[in-house]
Amino acid sequence: MINIHNVSKSFSEFQAVQSVTLSIAEKEIHGIIGASGAGKSTLLRLMNLLEIPDAGEVVIDGRVLTSLAGRELREARKSIGMIFQHFNLVANKTVYENVSVSLELAKYPKHKRRERVQECLQFVGLANYTDKYPAQLSGGQKQRVAIARALANNPQVLLCDEPTSSLDPNTTAEILGVLRDVNKTFGVTIVIVSHEMEVIKSICNRVTVMAEGQVYETLSIEPQGIRVTDGNPASFVKQLTEDGESYNA
Numbered sequence: 001m002i003n004i005h006n007v008s009k010s011f012s013e014f015q016a017v018q019s020v021t022l023s024i025a026e027k028e029i030h031g032i033i034g035a036s037g038a039g040k041s042t043l044l045r046l047m048n049l050l051e052i053p054d055a056g057e058v059v060i061d062g063r064v065l066t067s068l069a070g071r072e073l074r075e076a077r078k079s080i081g082m083i084f085q086h087f088n089l090v091a092n093k094t095v096y097e098n099v100s101v102s103l104e105l106a107k108y109p110k111h112k113r114r115e116r117v118q119e120c121l122q123f124v125g126l127a128n129y130t131d132k133y134p135a136q137l138s139g140g141q142k143q144r145v146a147i148a149r150a151l152a153n154n155p156q157v158l159l160c161d162e163p164t165s166s167l168d169p170n171t172t173a174e175i176l177g178v179l180r181d182v183n184k185t186f187g188v189t190i191v192i193v194s195h196e197m198e199v200i201k202s203i204c205n206r207v208t209v210m211a212e213g214q215v216y217e218t219l220s221i222e223p224q225g226i227r228v229t230d231g232n233p234a235s236f237v238k239q240l241t242e243d244g245e246s247y248n249a
């Protein structure tokens, strides 16, 4: 589904991504992890040409994105949704308008827009929030709106840049659940950049470890499932102690 061949990207003299080759299969949930500055976000942004590569080729579902420009590139990008750490919602637009805007930009037929926005908001559990503004929502709700917006044009690929890094553990679990549902229900291929090992281990089938702008290793893993923490203090104690011994002062 996603094929990257020898892709490189520099900022001034600094090589952020160096000759990366990577294949991500259809319907995979693929994690990208590595130290700060390893080039994870840059690699993700190269997949939809938010960053234009200096060299190499990006192929999505058989289409060579790096050979497209203008209208053709805009058309191809409709099949790639993206969500961000800080949600990137438009502050002075309602939840409804935030989702609708991506349909307007994609020239989705006007008479079908309302139904499509409602479908997407229903899917993320926010059908009753259409008239709220982003400032009236929790972080998890904002990320749900961003997911609804990314889904509106029926993408084949969803790119997620640190999607849970601004969220508490419970909300992280909720959002990972939504992403897993997106993958299972619509067969969307998902790529998640995260520095949180727990996040990567919970839902990814394959993981690329990056170091200094290069692929260090790509491996298959068995997703461990999403660990939900309830507010019960006993569950905090259990989690603090179950991975090993507890420490006494």
Ligand SMILES: Nc1ncnc2c1ncn2[C@@H]1O[C@H](COP(=O)(O)OP(=O)(O)OP(=O)(O)O)[C@@H](O)[C@H]1O
Pocket (backbone or CB within 6 Å): 011, 014, 016, 034, 035, 036, 037, 038, 039, 040, 041, 042, 043, 195
């Ligand atoms: N637009 C830019 N202009 C200049 N340098 C950039 C730009 N984007 C990224 N870089 C640099 O490229 C390197 C890789 O950045 P990138 O954000 O891809 O790393 P990362 O692995 O996602 O790190 P983090 O986990 O800290 O977000 C960093 O040294 C960063 O400073």
